[in-house]
Amino acid sequence: MTEKIIAAEHHAAAAFHHEQAACHHRAAARAYRIGKDYAQAANQAFIAHGHAWHAIEQAGEASRQYAGPESAVLAASSRHTVAVAPNSADLARTGQNGFSAAEHHIAAAFHHEQAARHHRLASKHCDGNAFVDAAHDGLDAHVRAKHAVFHDNEAAKHHVAFYAHRNSDRLATPAAF
Numbered sequence: 001m002t003e004k005i006i007a008a009e010h011h012a013a014a015a016f017h018h019e020q021a022a023c024h025h026r027a028a029a030r031a032y033r034i035g036k037d038y039a040q041a042a043n044q045a046f047i048a049h050g051h052a053w054h055a056i057e058q059a060g061e062a063s064r065q066y067a068g069p070e071s072a073v074l075a076a077s078s079r080h081t082v083a084v085a086p087n088s089a090d091l092a093r094t095g096q097n098g099f100s101a102a103e104h105h106i107a108a109a110f111h112h113e114q115a116a117r118h119h120r121l122a123s124k125h126c127d128g129n130a131f132v133d134a135a136h137d138g139l140d141a142h143v144r145a146k147h148a149v150f151h152d153n154e155a156a157k158h159h160v161a162f163y164a165h166r167n168s169d170r171l172a173t174p175a176a177f
Contacts, residue, residue, distance in 0.1 A: 007134065008126035010062035014141065015119035017055035021148065022112035024048035028155070029105035042159055045105065049152055052112065056145055059119065059138060065126075066135040101162070104155035111148035115141040 024044045031041035099107065118141035125134035 005126075007062045007065035007131070008123045010058045010065075011119045011123035011126060011134070011138065014055045014058035014062065015116040015123065017051045017058060018112040018116035018119065018141075018145070018148075021048040021051035021055065022109040022116065024051065025105040025109035025112065025148075025152070029102040029109070032100070032102035032105070038159065038162065041101070041105075045152065045155055045159070048105075048108070048112075049149075049156075052145065052149055052152060055112075055115065055119075056142075056149075059142060059145070062119075062122070062126075063135065063138055066131055066138075099151075099154065101155045101158035104151040104158065108148045108151035108155065111144045111151065115144035115148065118144065 024047045028041040028044035028048065031037040031044060118137045122134040122137035122141065125131070125137060
């Protein structure tokens with residue numbers, strides 16, 4: 001009984017953090033696209049990144065509840081499939097994708113939303129004592145979280161490249177006091 005409640009709560013907390021991360025990634029994309037406010041975009045991305053890691057931590061806590069005999073069934077199951085965004089496997093493999101920072105933030109938001117959906121499903125499965133199904137959805141959420149973090153990191157690389165290029169003159173000369 002306690003494991004069911006604890007796992008469901010961790011999945012719900014992970015879903016909350018993924019939803020928050022998605023919201024902040026969308027705000028970062030808007031800052032890039034609408035106002036070219038790179039400082040605001042970086043701030044939103046930083047907050048999103050923190051929520052992503054909180055979600056991953058909560059998901060890890062939930063997965064520890066599945067360490068019993070059902071984990072062998074999970075490992076042997078062939079039901080575990082994940083539908084990912086078009087070309088996201090190619091993006092992760094090549095690293096040369098041509099996405100802008102805003103597009104990476106949109107992709108990260110998409111994956112966070114999908115991860116949140118899987119965690120909500122996992123929480124419902126826990127409530128119904130379907131721990132194998134909950135573990136499957138937890139794994140699906142983890143794959144989505146990895147894709148989201150990839151796009152988060154790529155957006156950060158774009159930001160650093162832009163910021164360093166744009167402010168190279170100012171950074172190269174010492175400030176006069």
